Amino acid sequence: MTDAKQLLWCWVSSGFQVLVPKRRGYGFLRVPYGHHHDAALDAIGALVSVDVFGLDGALFFECAGSVFHGAPAVREAFAAKVVPALERHYGLSALEISPDEFWQLHPLERAE
Incomplete structure (x- = not known):
């Protein structure tokens, strides 16, 4: 992995999850999609007919x-639709990571 800010994604916990880096500082957003409507994220979810959540440390695409x-x-095929759309939305490249890496980096798992 590089030091450059990237969206990190993987298949874990029965869904497609994405760690979104903080704009300033280091680490990842604890609430990447909170209580305020984000039409762009909803549109990305609509591309693959799923709901998108993000109150618990990662964007969670709730897959069947x-x-x-x-x-x-x-x-x-799912990732081929979602990843490029997320890259455009955030202006960042994305990288697939393993579930172990996901949990090591997850902002709520790292909280003391």
């Missing part, structure tokens, strides 16, 4: 079991 537990090609 047929996607999360489906064939790799199904998950790849």
Whole structure:
């Protein structure tokens, strides 16, 4: 991984999750999609017909079991729609990480 700010994504906890870096400082947003409506994030969710949440340390795309537990090609097709849209929205590149890396970096897991 590099020191450059990147969106970090993976398949974990029955969904597609994305760690969103803070604009200033280091680390990731604890609430990447809170109580204020974000039409762009909702539009990205609509691309793949899922709801998007983000109160618990990561953007969470709530996928059906047929996607999360489906064939790799199904998950790849999902990511191929979502990742470029997120990159455009945030103006950052994205990188797939492992579930272990996700939990090591997750802002709520790292909280003392």
